[in-house]
Amino acid sequence: MDTAAVPSLYPLHRCKTLHLVRHGQGFHNVAGEKDFKAYMSEEFFDANLTPLGWEQVDNLRKHIRTSGLVSKIDLVITSPLLRTIQTAVGVFGGEEYVDGVQAPPLMVSNAGNSNHAAISSLSCPPFVAVELCREHLGVHPCDRRQKISDYQALFPAIDFSLIENDDDILWKPDIREPTEEVANRGKKFINWLWTRKEKEIAVVTHSGFLVHTLRMFGNDCDPIVKEEISRPFANCELRSLVVVDRHGSLSGYRSTNFPGKIPRGPDVPSDFAHMDKAEDGKF
Numbered sequence: 001m002d003t004a005a006v007p008s009l010y011p012l013h014r015c016k017t018l019h020l021v022r023h024g025q026g027f028h029n030v031a032g033e034k035d036f037k038a039y040m041s042e043e044f045f046d047a048n049l050t051p052l053g054w055e056q057v058d059n060l061r062k063h064i065r066t067s068g069l070v071s072k073i074d075l076v077i078t079s080p081l082l083r084t085i086q087t088a089v090g091v092f093g094g095e096e097y098v099d100g101v102q103a104p105p106l107m108v109s110n111a112g113n114s115n116h117a118a119i120s121s122l123s124c125p126p127f128v129a130v131e132l133c134r135e136h137l138g139v140h141p142c143d144r145r146q147k148i149s150d151y152q153a154l155f156p157a158i159d160f161s162l163i164e165n166d167d168d169i170l171w172k173p174d175i176r177e178p179t180e181e182v183a184n185r186g187k188k189f190i191n192w193l194w195t196r197k198e199k200e201i202a203v204v205t206h207s208g209f210l211v212h213t214l215r216m217f218g219n220d221c222d223p224i225v226k227e228e229i230s231r232p233f234a235n236c237e238l239r240s241l242v243v244v245d246r247h248g249s250l251s252g253y254r255s256t257n258f259p260g261k262i263p264r265g266p267d268v269p270s271d272f273a274h275m276d277k278a279e280d281g282k283f
Contacts, residue, residue, distance in 0.1 A: 010244050010245075010246070012256065012257075013257065014244060014245040014246075014248075015199075015242050015243065015244050015245070016193060016194070016196075016198075016199055016200070016201065016242070016243045017072075017199065017200045017201070017240060017241070017242050017243075018193070018201055018202075018203060018240070018241050018242075018243060019069065019073065019200070019201070019202040019203070019238055019239075019240050020203050020205070020210060020233075020238070020239050020240075020241060021060070021087065021088075021091065021202060021203065021204045021205070021236065021237070021238045021239075022204075022205065022206065022207050022210060022233035022234065022235060022236065022237050023049070023053075023079075023081075023083040023084045023086075023087040023204060023205070023206065023235065023236070024049050024050075024052075024053030024054065024056040024057045024060075024083070024086070024087050024090075024235050024236040025049065025050050025052050025053035025056060025235045025236075026044075026047040026048065026049055026050065026053060026083040026142070027044055027047045027048065027049075027050055028044035028047035028140075028142035029047075029050075029235065030050060031043075031044060039140045039142060040139070040140065040141070041141065042141045044141060044142040045141040045142065045144060046081055046082045046083075046141075046142065046144060046145055046146050047082070047083055047142045048082045048083055048086060048112040048113060048114060049082075049083055049086045049087065049112075049114065053083070053086075053087075053235065053236070054086075054090065054114065054116060056235055056236035057086070057087055057090035057091055057236060058090070059236070060091045060236050060238060061090060061091045061092075063238070064091065064092070064238070070092070072200050073092065073125050073200050073201070073202050074125055074198035074199060074200050074201060075125055075126055075128065075196065075198040075200075075201045075202070076088055076092045076124075076125050076126070076127045076128070076201075076202045076203075076204065077127075077128050077129075077130050077133065077201060077202070077203045077204070078127060078128070078129050078130070078133075078158070078203075078204045078205075079129070079130070079131075079133045079134045079135065079204065079205045079206060079209070080129040080130070080131060080134065080145050080148065080151060080160065080163060081134065081135065081143070081145050081206075082112045082145075082146070082151075084204045084205060084206065085107075085129070085151065085154075085155055085158065085204075086107070086111070086112060086114060086116075087204050087236065088127060088202075088204040089106040089107045089119050089127065089155065089158075090107075090116070090119065091202075091204070091236075092124060092125065092127075092202055092204075093106040093107065093119040093120065093121070093124050093127075094106065094119060094120035094121055094122045094123050094124045095119075095120050095122075095123075096117045096118065096119065096120065097109075097117070097118035097119055097120040098120070101120065101122065103120070103121050103122055103157070104121060104156035104157045105118045105119060105120060105121060105156055105157060106119045106120065106121045106124070106127065106155060106156075106157045106158065107119040107154065107155050108153075108154055108155075108156070111154040111155065112154065121156075121157035125202075126159065127155075127157065127158040127159065128158070128159045128162060129148075129151070129158055129159065129160045129162065129163060130162055130163075130189070130192075131162075131163055131170065132185055132186075132188060132189035132192065133186075133189050133203060133205040133206075133209055134170070134205075134206070134209065135205075135206035135207075135208050135209055136176070136177055136179075136182050136206070136208035136209065136212070137170050137171050137172070137176075137177040137182075138171055138172045138173070138174075138175045138176040138177050139172070139173065139174065139175070139176045140176075143171060143206075144168055144171040145168045145171070146168075147166050147167060147168075148160050148163050148165075148166045149166055179212050182208065182209060182212040182213070183212045183213055183215065183216055185209075185213075186209060186212060186213025186214075186216070187213070187216060189213070190213070190243065193243070194243075194245065194249065207232060207233055210232075210233050211230070211232055211233075214229050214230045215230045217229055217230070218230060229241065
C-alpha cells in the first residue's frame with residue numbers, strides 16, 4: 001500500500017470550517033482591469049459594489065440557501081471596507097428590512113450609494129468586522145477605509161467593537177505593505193480564529209489577502225490540493241476549507257459526539273472474545 005495516499009483522520013471537534021468569500025465586483029475592479037494605474041486614483045477611495053457586483057452577491061445568496069449552507073454558519077466576519085461589508089450583509093444577511101421591527105438593520109437603504117433596500121438582521125448569524133483580514137494595505141486609495149463611526153451609521157447591527165481606532169491608521173499613502181507582512185497578518189488572523197468558539201465561520205475579504213495568506217498552506221499536500229487551496233479567487237467566489245488542530249490546542253467536544261455506556265453496566269462478551277478463548281483451548 002502507498003502510505004502517501006492514505007487519508008488522514010481527525011476528531012471533528014478539533015476542526016473548524018472556514019467559508020472564504022471574496023467580495024463582489026467593485027468599481028475599482030472595473031477601472032483597474034482597464035488600466036492598473038486606476039488603483040492609484042482617489043476616485044475609488046473605499047470603492048463600493050457595482051450593479052454587477054450586487055448581482056453576483058444575489059447569486060451567491062441563492063447558492064448558500066439552496067445548498068443548505070446558510071443554516072450551518074455560526075458567525076460572519078467581514079473586512080471593514082465598504083465592498084466587503086456590502087457583500088457580507090447581502091449574502092449572509094436577513095431579508096429586506098421592514099420599518100417597525102424591534103431590531104436594528106444590518107444595512108440601511110442605499111448604503112454606500114448602492115441603491116439597495118435595507119437588509120434585516122433577523123434570522124441570520126452575528127456579524128463582526130475585523131481589521132486583520134483587510135486587503136493589501138497602502139498606496140491604493142480603494143483599500144483605505146472610512147471612519148468606523150461612518151460604517152456604524154450605515155450598518156447598525158454589525159459589531160465593530162474589535163476595531164480600536166475610528167480613523168484608518170493602518171493605511172499609508174506612500175508605503176505598500178510587503179507581501180510577507182500580508183501573509184503574516186493572514187496567519188495571525190487564522191490563529192485568532194482558534195480563539196473563537198464558533199465551528200463554521202464565513203469570512204468575507206479580499207483577493208490579495210486571500211492569495212498571500214493561503215499560499216502559506218498546503219505544502220504538506222499533493223500539488224493538486226495545494227493549487228486548490230491557493231489559486232486566486234474570482235469576485236464573489238466562495239471556497240470552503242477545513243482547518244485542523246493537530247497539536248491539541250482546541251478543547252471541548254463536538255455536539256455530535258456521544259460518550260457511550262449510558263446507562264453503565266457490564267460489557268457482554270463479544271464474538272471476538274469467544275473466538276480468542278476457543279483458540280486458547282479455554283472455551
